[in-house]
Amino acid sequence: MAKRKALVVGINYAGSDAELHGAVNDALRWEKALESFGVHDTWVMVDEYPSGEVVGAEDDGSYSVPTKENILQGLDWLSAGASKGDCLTLIYCGRAAQVQGFAGAYPVEEALCPLDWEGSMTYYVITDQDLHRCFASLPAGVMLTVxxxxxxxxxxxxxxxxxxMQHPFHELRNGPPLQDQPYDENAWSQHQxxxxxxxxxxxxxRRSFWTLLGRLLPDERKPLDEGLAVFCITACGPGQSAIEAYLNDSQQGVLTFCLLQALQNLRESTFLEWLTAADKEASKLRSKVMPAMDQFFEIAYGRHVGLESRLFDPACALLAKERAKRRRGESWQ
Structure with missing residues (x-):
């Protein structure tokens, strides 16, 4: 039987200099939203309870602490035993960083910041290489939504x-950015x-010394399977700021707010319909609440799927597998 699994992470970094106030709210909302799509096998990691109490390693097990070790274990759990027809979902709400290239010679890498990320080397964050290492093991016929x-x-x-969604009618190559771009502080600081x-x-x-040595070797990382139906939605593009704000009586991320608002009106929709509706919600925020907000949502996807694919639909994954087989000249059976 096809599985529906989700790993949901929300980190407020409670009590630290990087403290947020809405990431845990986001994670708990996503947990409920996924249940409405039949996703009941969910691993939720947050660093605070809704009451504001800090989640501890020895608590009752309702939630896990989103340390780097736990998140990596969660990624392994998400991909373990995946087979065609499965629908897997990863949702992360928290802070991110860019791993700086050496003298601008190498592409910048993306990194997620776990609860214990404090540090300036790649050892302390979850890089796009860590994500890729997990997802590269997924077989054709699986649907992955990030x-x-x-x-x-x-x-x-x-x-x-x-x-x-800044240029919604243009498909672009999803390549690594060649250099970091500074964020516009006015995008959020004017909206206190x-x-x-x-x-x-x-x-x-910064990349560690061992990472630098790895850059001197051929890149032998396994590519994602062409038959994997993958969709990755991110809150903003280069140089933009993903914002959280007090919206509808609660602190929450703008991306989460807009996506969930759109879902209320689109019970069954394609990814394009979903993103278009979410972008309209973001436009309302710019016109009525945060005129300097500069973030535009982005989505990346595979060659054998399109934005006309329906949300959490295993048929999309099976179609991607068959299209990949056809491209390689293999039998459809």
């Missing part, structure tokens, strides 16, 4: 095509009336 409510320069999942906060870190993350 939603990252954090400041990223582009979708870190290595699907080949992307589209920005809604407690706007950016979901990026100011500290530069």
């Amino acid at each position: 939603i990252l409510d954090a400041s990223l320069m582009g979708p870190p999942v290595r699907a080949p095509i992307k589209r920005s 009336h809604v407690n706007a906060l950016p979901r990026h870190v100011s500290r530069v993350v």
